Every structure is written in structure tokens, then in C-alpha cells.
Amino acid sequence: MHTAVRADHRRRKHCGSWSGASTVWEILQKAGIDPTPQHTNQSWPAFLKAQASAIVATDLFHIDTVFPRRWFVLFFIDHGTRHVHIAGITRHPTGPWITQQARNYLVDLSDRAESISFLTRDHGTYFTDSFDALFQAIGAHVIPTLPQVPRMNAIAERWIGSCRREATDRVLITRERHLRLVVSEYAEHYNRHRPHRSLGQRAPDRLTDPEPPIARNHTHISRRDRLDGLIHEYSQVA
Known part of the structure; x- marks a missing residue:
């Protein structure tokens, strides 16, 4: 099976030219040789999926108030559970300031902080060496995202989009206290109630719960409102 590959290799080397990637692929296909598993499975999405339970991402996003004032929200999100920490x-x-917030976050995690193996962040100058050292001290590898590669921090970026579309972009934020209320309420909704397709339609803090049953015609549904009715939470009444 490998004879054709070796013969073609000798022929091209003798001619003084080397094969391009597409030519090598054609030769391997004709010889019936598949790419190695390491070449086919080591994409960035595959890495994230395989290591999800040990990855935490962090990011900042800004909100402009009506006055106007610009405020920045720092958060961490667990890739495995999708739990968000403001x-x-x-x-x-x-x-x-960011280093201190990271220190508080690790204190809140307590023993669970040791489960973090990777931290992804962007190249903002506010993520200093002292910030990285906090996570390196617990054995985590800090992975800065590459320029113009948003998919490297896609889960964090997706949460920012959800928070804006479902909460902050639909409210006239007046001041810091108001912003804290809106973001905290949305984070609690996201963690405890909002269903996630990748989690079997369960919320991040309810992964041990069974998958929600399919509602029948005579099922009683209760509704809870958040943020003065901006967000509705529905649940089945036993």
C-alpha cells in the first residue's frame, strides 16, 4: 500500500521538485491512507469541547448609560457548565482593579479553583502579568486570544450578546446601581432558569436536574417576571 507513495516520492525528489499539500492528499487517497487522528481532530473547537470542564473564560464589555457614562462589566464564564460570575x-x-476582582473570584470558588486548567482572555492591557500569575499559581495555563480570532473566546462573546439582546439593550440604564441590578438579575436568570440546548435544555446551575418533561395540554404553567416584566420565567406546576 505504501509502495506507490515511496515511488512517487523518489520520482519527484529526483526531478528536483516537491509535492504541494493537495498533491500529497491525492497520493494518500489513491494509496488508501487516511489522515492521522491527530491531524483531523485537533482543531480549536475540538480542543474546547474536549477540555470544556477545565476551561474558564473572562472578558469585559461596556454599557453606556443615558447621561451618558460608560461602564465596564467584568465576568468569568465556565465552559463546561456555562455558569456566569459577574x-x-x-x-x-x-x-x-481587574487583578483584585480575579482574586475575589478565586476566593469565591474555594477548592473548585483547582479544577481550572485553562483561562482564555483577550490582549487587553488591563490583563497584566499579576492577573496571569493568580491563575498560574493554581496550575492554570493562561491562553490569550489571537488578534481578530473571536472564536477563540466564542462562549464569552456569546454571553455578552445574550446579555445585551435580552436585557441591557432593552433598558435605559441610568446609573451604576441600576446597571448592577440589571446585570445581576440577568446573570441569575441565565444561571438558574434560562435553558441551554447544549445542556439538554437545562440551566447551568441545574445540571443535576432531569431534562424538563414535554408540556401536555392540561399542564399548569406558572410565570415569574424579572426586571419589571422584561424577562419571563415559565415553569410547570406539579
């Missing part, structure tokens, strides 16, 4: 809100995201 770390802090500030007008000036300096390196020392």
Missing part, C-alpha cells in the same frame, strides 16, 4: 463593574478597568 466579577465587578467599573468606569476605569485598570490592571490592579
Whole structure:
């Protein structure tokens, strides 16, 4: 099976030219040789899926109030459970401030912090060496995202989009206290009630619950409103 590959290789080397990637692929196909598993499965999405339970991502996003004032929200999100932790809100995201919020986050995690093997973040100057050192001290590898490659932090970016579409873009934020209320309420809704298709239609904090049953015609449904009716939470009444 490999004779054709070796013969073609000798012929091309003798001619003083080397095969391009497409030519090599054609030769392997004719010889019946498949690409190795390492070449086919080591894409970035495959890596994220395989390591999800050990990956935490962090990011900042801004919200402009009606006055106007611009505020920045720092959060962490667990890839495996999709649980979101709002770390802090500030007008000036300096390196020392973000490092302190990260320290508070690790304290809140307690022993669970040791389960973090990878932390993904962007190249913002506010993510300093001191910030990275906090996670490296617990054995985590800090992975900065590459420029113009948003998929490297896609889960964090997706949460930002959800928070904006479902909450902050639909409310006139007046001041910091109001912003904290809106973001905290949405994060609690996201963690405890909002269904996730990748989690079997369960919320991040309810992964041990069975998958929700299919509602029947005579099933009683209760509704809870959040943010003055902006968000509705529905549940079946036993």
C-alpha cells in the first residue's frame, strides 16, 4: 500500500521538485491512507469541547448609560457548565482593579479553583502579568486570544450578546446601581432558569436536574417576571 507513495516520492525528489499539500492528499487517497487522528481532530473547537470542564473564560464589555457614562462589566464564564460570575463593574478597568476582582473570584470558588486548567482572555492591557500569575499559581495555563480570532473566546462573546439582546439593550440604564441590578438579575436568570440546548435544555446551575418533561395540554404553567416584566420565567406546576 505504501509502495506507490515511496515511488512517487523518489520520482519527484529526483526531478528536483516537491509535492504541494493537495498533491500529497491525492497520493494518500489513491494509496488508501487516511489522515492521522491527530491531524483531523485537533482543531480549536475540538480542543474546547474536549477540555470544556477545565476551561474558564473572562472578558469585559461596556454599557453606556443615558447621561451618558460608560461602564465596564467584568465576568468569568465556565465552559463546561456555562455558569456566569459577574466579577465587578467599573468606569476605569485598570490592571490592579481587574487583578483584585480575579482574586475575589478565586476566593469565591474555594477548592473548585483547582479544577481550572485553562483561562482564555483577550490582549487587553488591563490583563497584566499579576492577573496571569493568580491563575498560574493554581496550575492554570493562561491562553490569550489571537488578534481578530473571536472564536477563540466564542462562549464569552456569546454571553455578552445574550446579555445585551435580552436585557441591557432593552433598558435605559441610568446609573451604576441600576446597571448592577440589571446585570445581576440577568446573570441569575441565565444561571438558574434560562435553558441551554447544549445542556439538554437545562440551566447551568441545574445540571443535576432531569431534562424538563414535554408540556401536555392540561399542564399548569406558572410565570415569574424579572426586571419589571422584561424577562419571563415559565415553569410547570406539579
